[in-house]
Amino acid sequence: MTKKISVIAWNENVHEQEMQVVRDIYPQGIHGCLAGLLNEEKDILAETATLQEPEHGLSQSRLDNCDVLLWWGHAAHAQVSDEVVARVYERVLQGMGLIVLHSGHFSKIFRRMMGTSCALQWREADEKEVIWTVNPGHPIAKGIPAHFILENEEMYGEPFVVPEANETVFMGWFAGGNVFRSGLVYNRGAGRIFYFQPGHETHPTYHQPVIRKVLVNAVRYVAPRHSSAAWKNVEDAPNGAPIIPIPGYVHKTEQGLR
Amino acid sequence: MTKKISVIAWNENVHEQEMQVVRDIYPQGIHGCLAGLLNEEKDILAETATLQEPEHGLSQSRLDNCDVLLWWGHAAHAQVSDEVVARVYERVLQGMGLIVLHSGHFSKIFRRMMGTSCALQWREADEKEVIWTVNPGHPIAKGIPAHFILENEEMYGEPFVVPEANETVFMGWFAGGNVFRSGLVYNRGAGRIFYFQPGHETHPTYHQPVIRKVLVNAVRYVAPRHSSAAWKNVEDAPNGAPIIPIPGYVHKTEQGLR
Amino acid sequence: MTKKISVIAWNENVHEQEMQVVRDIYPQGIHGCLAGLLNEEKDILAETATLQEPEHGLSQSRLDNCDVLLWWGHAAHAQVSDEVVARVYERVLQGMGLIVLHSGHFSKIFRRMMGTSCALQWREADEKEVIWTVNPGHPIAKGIPAHFILENEEMYGEPFVVPEANETVFMGWFAGGNVFRSGLVYNRGAGRIFYFQPGHETHPTYHQPVIRKVLVNAVRYVAPRHSSAAWKNVEDAPNGAPIIPIPGYVHKTEQGLR
């Protein structure tokens, strides 16, 4: 039997505490909704983690056994501990997949992995969004139509301050005149990162079948094919012995980080 | 009269204090050597800055007037203040050019802008390096031969844990059997970054005419064409008004970072 | 005195012969309009060429002296000779800049340089387009506002079947619900290519000041910084002598293309 893809759906879980409208849409929290939809798939085993848990639910051992981490945050980015961020960052470089959702664009982890501000324009006008599938042959677009409509979403608009993506999968159109690169794939070390724009907390976005299918596809796509620690020493700088002999050179023992 | 390109050559300036061999090669320090070679050009005005100065010589006002920053560091990466790193990072996103030299691959600023560990293999064997010009038509390769040789360099070898480059300009061959992506260009926000591998402190690398020419070319290439603050608000996330009217929507005043 | 940037504005010049509305907008032809607006700049010297001229006005000697070629075509792509296309292709790899306009997306030369079909969706509905500046710090965006509006343009929509761009400068929003990557930069060999979407023949697009400014910026950006033949032998595969001696190896004379 093939091992299932091990997923953690992380959520800051703040709006759920403070806003009835969010509780109404996501009675189990956004994290619960995400884990639930993923657990409908036979090849995925998803659990949840939230800001409020010890170590935000992201202990080293839990992350070491995680293949794909989903990240939803908005109001409490600053409360995420730098130590946990460093841990997630290292795991992504080692091969763990990372899916950053909606307002997670401003999370510490996404900003760190991008090396840019990840700024964008935004507007809460409950306006219509049309999402276009830019690459219909991409694994994340499997079964997704040429375009689909979200009747009410928060507008996210360009300029989106991120590096050029490795793969552009979706682009968004907003009724108020804005455009956005809505689905982007990045390779960083051995890890793959997928940013996906929809998912404002006051709209039932993650209940839309097409959105759910994108998330399932994305989990499968960013899941590591080797192992989730394919590049275990990705932060080491070894003192490398010569492959071709160098006359007179005596190799010293490994000195670790210089 | 055209304004000159305003450059700061930054150096941690530690080996120069501790090792006679480095002082013999670089009596003015590596920073002094770099500024000196750039000041031989009519269109460049270079000054120096070092770790030991207040704010490491990189006050906000000085950075605000800087077009291109060169960075040489090795033994003292950890001593660079996070506040100064954040300042340099913001200026790069705004449009300031950044040239990271040799062991600067492990500097806080380069790691931050890359979003990866920037790890690599290394070996101090005074071995021969052959550097190949991968893109002879690139502006940084202007006047540079198809290949050139450094008789003694520290080996830097793959895997080099960086994102795929926007432009690969040079690649290095080492006698001991290693290869390296030696000259890479990255775009981040409005800024351009050039990483250039040669420059171990115990070898007279920055006295080589071909290396000096690469540095001059690189300064001209990463220098901003608009202004060094072409994207002044690159870290802001404005609440954007609709371009196309949305019935019933009343735009609130700017709320800054959410 | 600095040498001016030598530009050829190429146009198939077919709609101008057949449609009064196009003649009314562009009495000198689209090529005449493009050359005219570029010649308002002190550092640019632009001439025209059309399909109907011998060798389509693109003789080897003319191309050899050209820094930047603009390409407008639509109805007569198939009539462009393969020999001329091969000539332009070689010159781009050598370092000549290429700016492909609007329906030029389906030209032989653009398809050849992209390696993809360059297909897209389209609609002639005279609808409003909002163009967003995705990278306000890019040289092609110098002096261009955060967004600008074309009251009537042909819709070009995703999916646009091109490789991921080296630099994304503009993105377009259309009233009918479509989005498009409207301004893209590609590096190919020593040459730079800029694709720019606006410019349907029945709209006065190239009379818009903001569009004209983009074109001027683009000419300056894709113009070669070395020379227009910086990589003269970009199609050769030389039999390379060893840099490091190989015992027993006798290098034969150059054998050219294998």
Add this chain to the structure above:
Amino acid sequence: MTKKISVIAWNENVHEQEMQVVRDIYPQGIHGCLAGLLNEEKDILAETATLQEPEHGLSQSRLDNCDVLLWWGHAAHAQVSDEVVARVYERVLQGMGLIVLHSGHFSKIFRRMMGTSCALQWREADEKEVIWTVNPGHPIAKGIPAHFILENEEMYGEPFVVPEANETVFMGWFAGGNVFRSGLVYNRGAGRIFYFQPGHETHPTYHQPVIRKVLVNAVRYVAPRHSSAAWKNVEDAPNGAPIIPIPGYVHKTEQGLR
């Protein structure tokens, strides 16, 4: 039961006819060797095709059922019919994987998909090559050591005139002082392309276990995850109906390629 990956190993099959040394190494031809090693895997079903067969063994129906095509050519690139090349090109854009081996860098199909000359330096000196795994976490590097050695290979050296790769997996070091980007991944349309440098006809390269493992990994990596025709209409330019109503606009019937 999961469907196997359907592979065609294509070879021009010319050296095998002309050189005893090649027949000695590859009694079944290079194509036979490639198909044989792939057929050792339970999830792959490989067949062969050669230049000499009708339509070079690449009829439309055969290609329509092919998931991954391997391409080995050298002496007879010019004899490959343009019609077959166009057929392969379309299938790659639709989603079929393509693996281009060694001297296939100069094949019509690779040059067409790259949009560049694909030139490089070469030398037949039977020299040692060290291949470095640049991205140990990449699926194509699964089970491949940090570096491996080929005692005798033809030298292929930079500059390699190709676009920047989507993913750099391997880089090569040659005893004579050259370096090369030896394993590169490109996305084109819905298809993935892997170029892999080793494989000179007079060396038993494809008998090396590590090389065989790379090829197996590569087949799995470039194999389509949807279907091999995930983007069936990748060359069409449809007249797109508005998603958002445009007052007064009457949509005409589809007009196909303009």
